Amino acid sequence: MAQEKNTEEQIIEAARKIFVKRGLDGARMQDIADEAGINKAMLHYYYRSKDKLFEIVFNEAFSKVVTPLGHILEGTRPIEEKIKEVIDHYITGISQVPYLPIFILTEVNQRPEIMIKRLNSQPSFGSIMNFMKEVIEAGKNGKIREVSPIQLFLNIVSLCIFPFVARPLIQGIFQQDNVQFDMLVEERKKMVADVILAWLKP
Amino acid sequence: MAQEKNTEEQIIEAARKIFVKRGLDGARMQDIADEAGINKAMLHYYYRSKDKLFEIVFNEAFSKVVTPLGHILEGTRPIEEKIKEVIDHYITGISQVPYLPIFILTEVNQRPEIMIKRLNSQPSFGSIMNFMKEVIEAGKNGKIREVSPIQLFLNIVSLCIFPFVARPLIQGIFQQDNVQFDMLVEERKKMVADVILAWLKP
DNA sequence: GTCTATAGCTGGATAGAC
């Protein structure tokens, strides 16, 4: 009897696992029930439909991956410091939930409508827009090279997230086991900052 | 009567469109038949099963996205020139088939086994390995900074591909229409090279 | 709240006429 939580949470945990692995279309309610160690009918009793259950899992995942981007960008430290910190924290954070990025990107591409509401209710976007302004200012003051803030943001996120999204390809091409992959990711915490800051040097 | 090709090709074209948009699990044979303007039974007559049809579409997509990486890396030009060229050509190439990267990454993550054979039969990998050696040498000779060749390769691919993979998110967050997104991509052909070369400066 | 049984439908695959 390892886990003795309430049924709701058992179901959500199981749904997380199955939906993230198989996607909305590939997931089976039976598999979620098995994973939770309960009956299929219970899923509907607690969460009414597959779509409702999926929505909960997706929204939760979306917040975990998108929200941190904004929070870390707050504060008044110099822009280079912020960039270093956001990269380190973000890669560390994603390492805890490495399969969420491909899950989110897959579902958002197949069903763009699922993120519309999410985007509007993201509290972290003010921070991102502030960061954009800072980049412009720092560029004008000659503290960094003048670059498009959107491109800067995109470069940072690309370098942080892509390895997780392409993980099976990377491990396949370079014949890496999981330990080697983890080392590669660890190395990137510093390296990605080096790349970005070298580019930003005025 | 716009298209008057043979039935095989009509089917493949339709399958491409539906599979790439919806994924293996989300695609319906009926939708492919409708798209091809023929009957559902014909799909099985020509391609036997959904899986066989999918395999053809996937392998074709995989080649289009992975093979070019190797080819452009060949030759004896200075390493900086190669990098500039691979980035420009690669972004240009992917722009022609912008939905293939997320399609491949989604399916490879959900079914890692589908790429095992593909990887072994990729003729372009010798070129990639050669490129790795060149990076090591150029680092020792002081022509560029000494960096991990795998990380360099990964950085280039990340910066080229990620924007296409995250397209709906980018357009949603920054409120960009398709024209603006195309401009952003166009701008990256030069900018990504700037980022990488700034980092590699010894 | 939890289970079994089953309704009701969807979708891949095939049989068989033409």
Place this chain on the structure above:
DNA sequence: GTCTATCCAGCTATAGAC
């Protein structure tokens, strides 16, 4: 080769006993 009709497995969802 192409079509219509149909089979049948698998799936979500619900009814109803306990």
